[in-house]
Amino acid sequence: MATVARSIQPDESGTVYHVRAGAEGTVIDVDGFNLFYGKKQALFDITFSVPRGLVCALIGPSGCGKSTLLRCLNRMNDLIDDVTINGDMRIEGHDLYGPGVDVIALRKRMGMVFQKPNPFPMSIFENVVYPLRIDGVRDRNVLEETCERALKGAALWDEAKDRLKESALGLSGGQQQRLCIARAIAADPEVLLMDEPCSALDPIATSKIEELIDELKGRYTIIIVTHNMQQAARVSDNTAFMYLGRLIEFGETEILFTAPKVTKTLDYVTGRFG
């Protein structure tokens, strides 16, 4: 399935692309996106498209803007005062920042998993069905079905099925993170945004999450921010390398890690800085 769609094609912003395209086109299209915190610009002229059903990793040194970019995708940056943006960002062709966008509905299409596991102080069951609850679903059967599906999807069902009524805070860190993934996929989103989902986890939990990402691939388009280059190499199809708020190189993971087109990328993936 791997075909190189747009290869070695430095555009006007200086980004080098060699993206492996998915079978079903793109989900997210970003074009000339800039973001400012107050007067300080944090993202510069970001342009890229995420193919549907594949895993896309965002890597780069701390402060390069990869989390910011991820948070722009479901407008979590709205919560921060004094953020201004310009440029174009679309999901399925719909403008994310256009007038009259229903942010609440938008976020339902974009499940998000955070750096630190953040289950609610409720039971495991209530955690998973939370997106349905806020949608006003009260049908017990629907809730239970969804819970089972989501927990199975997040490979947590076997561990959690006997303790659904217990507090989610009693789970281990890795389980909590998979619970958060279950919660994210319970709403049946189109895109899963993962913001360094394994940075707070031990290696065993990390490998489980990575296996899970592998399983989820195909059903969901996954965008994952990670610090861990091995992880990016292991789980993703495409990788975007960001540096100082700019997208330096975006392309097929194997190529980016083995033979990057840009020197900066090479320096980073070989550990010369960062």
Add this chain to the structure above:
Amino acid sequence: MQAPATPKSQTAPIRPKARVTRRSVLIADRVADWTIRIGGLAIILAVFGIMIFLLQVAIPLFLGASVTGHFQRDIANGAGNPRFVAVDEYNTVGILIGDDGRVSAFHLPTGAALTVNNLDFGGGVATAASRTLDWRDMAFGFADGHVRFARLDPTAGVIAGDSLPPGLTRLANGDSTDGKVVYAAAPGGQYRRIGVGVATDAAQPIAEGAAIVAIDYRVGGTIERPSRAFVTVDSKGVVRLSSAETRMNLLTGAARTTITTATLPPLPVGTQVARVLLTANADQAYVADAGGTVYRYDTRNLNAPVLAETVDLLPRDARLSAFGFLIGEQSLMVAGTDGTVAGYFRLQRESASTGDGYRLIRAHDLEPHAAAVTGFGASQRGKMFVTGTADGLWIRHGTSEQTLLKLSHAESAGGRHVLLSPRDDGVFAFGGDGKVDFWRVSIPHPETTLKTIFGQVWYEGYSEPGYTWQSSAGTDSFEAKLSLIPLIFGTIKGTVYALLFAVPVALLAAIYTSEFLNRRARSVVKPAMEMMASLPSVVLGFIAALILAPIVETWIAAVILAVVVVPLSLLVAAHLWQILPIDWALRLDGVPKLLMIFATVALGVYLATLLGPAFEYVFFAGDFRAWVNGSTGRATPFLFILLFPVSFLAAQLAAERLDLPWLRAIADRTRKDGVVAMLRWLVLLTGSAAIAYGIAEILAALGADLRGGVVGTYVQRNTLIVAFAMGFAVIPIIYTIAEDALNSVPEHLRAASLACGGTPWQTATRVILPTAMSGVFAGIMVGMGRAVGETMIVVMAAGNTPILDWNVFNGLRALSANIAVELPESVKDGTLYRTLFLAALTLFVMTFVINTAAEMIRQRFRKRAFQL
């Protein structure tokens, strides 16, 4: 050594460093440890110390009486069985008065006889006698139908030590006497001179040719023109009520007494009269026969006296042995040969079939004696009295029904004469066998028991037992009513209404600032709210009482309307905001939006004042105050006002469950979600109003009427004012703590909820509020503690009426306010003083219990939030 230094030898040799913590650090650590420990312990000790101090002051209220001394004297008494026994104020001289007019006095502590003048009975022997409560005025009836008045004056004066007359005999206890007068040492090197003076008036003919068998005598009026009334029963059973007026000729000094006599309706033939009683203003006369049947005359109109009531006060086989008033002449104490001791009140009763609408009601049942009651003596200062039997005498209290002291006088043959000395500090019993028993007693708090403080007590003049607080009044015969229940109730009532107002406002404000307001506006709002807390409560109380109360009184309908209109106008404004184009909305977000909210509230208030009169006209028949009294209008309007928000919320919840696809379709088609939502809301509003009105109508038809319950007679300083003012004091506290709790919920939970597609409101109510519940609850509890202990606002704005009434338009008296108001007038270590300390202790216990319960609930919330 040749070689260049190795790196090792270049540097200082590595030797194990002494890894010992410096002494000063250890000492500082120790000092800090102990300081903190001692400080903490000291705080706990201080709290317990306060509690113990309060307890120590309050406990004597419940300790009964104690005997501080007792002696018995043999009195060589020529008078045989005396008619009257008396003792002076200082328990120094005992006086016996016989039926033949002989007066014998003796020095009480030693039994030494004193020479006193006799009463001049002209050789007659009294067949009946009576005296006033203070023992000074006596009336005697004789076999020839005459009546003589006499006065007994135990004279007491203080003289300097050097003006002591010579030739005194020293008595065994250190007092001196000249045979007539006793000189007792008083503090400051002075002497108290105590003698006995008597005076007898001329005989007055009352009953022609019939012996007088019973008499009662009352003195009123002024000293210059005393008005005296007496009631007599002669041997023919004729009851007469007479009043005597003595005019003194200022030139000659001669007194002339005129007596007017009215004959009362006759008693049944053959009545054996045992005792008659007269009230001080001669409007009631009671004739009791030996079997305990009482004939009550209503003599308010002397020209037409009526026999108002005939009532049997004792069981059939018992005979009356004592019958007398307690001070104030409201409580009628009855004792019988079966040991019964009971107190009766003359009370107005709807059902009374008596001539004047009053009935004698048995209000107090006191602990019965095992043997026949033989003697009765009422206190001259309070509701205490003493009853004597053959084997003992008991000091009792008529109001609290408690038996304070049980004394036995085995050697004295009987307790025919028992009395409490004028200062209630001694009990005197004369057995008739020449033996006198005297006990010095200390009865500091006869009127308080746990029951009088926390239970229902039947006070004089009250139609039923109740919880009453009235600690003082203008008369000596006043019965102190010291029930803490109305005060505890007042505290709870004020707190409940204040919290009903404060908690929703404070919590919504906290949620709003924490979850909806942007950071910049929040940094202005929060300190502003906290500044509210720094307003002294006396200022709040002052403003509430003098400015707010009159305004609310004038605009009461508008105030009630505002409670509905202000939230409604906010909701309308919110819907209008939704309709606003998105870029406008974004531009106006933040401070302008906040200002617009304020403007909306102001507009709502303005609308309420504008519509107030119309509202009053439609809902409360044009006059709210007449309406709450229950005199005009129907019950429906207020029920509707209360039901409306409930039905609206219910409708809202039901509508949330209800998914209307066609409505959604319209919204999608027209792209005017805001307008559709608003129309939907308006439909809900009118619908729920109609439902609420319907339910109110049905409830009203079923007889539900809140008037007389939570609403009722309007007084200017009422609980509503207290709720506003106290709410103002409490809101910032609840707000600050709740806001901090909400704000301290980790940001990642907020992010998680929002990322799941939750709205800020859903996030706040489903995630943030439950997680922060322990903190929010703590805020409410701290606010409650503040409201419970709040003093100045309730003192100034609550009207201080100690009543048990949930009516929000009536006042209240809180424990704290009561302490503040009454402590300055209480005598140190007096009953009121100690009762106020008990009130303080009660307040302490209340806040202690509230805080403990709150902490327990808080811990559970905490557990649920973090462990489940």
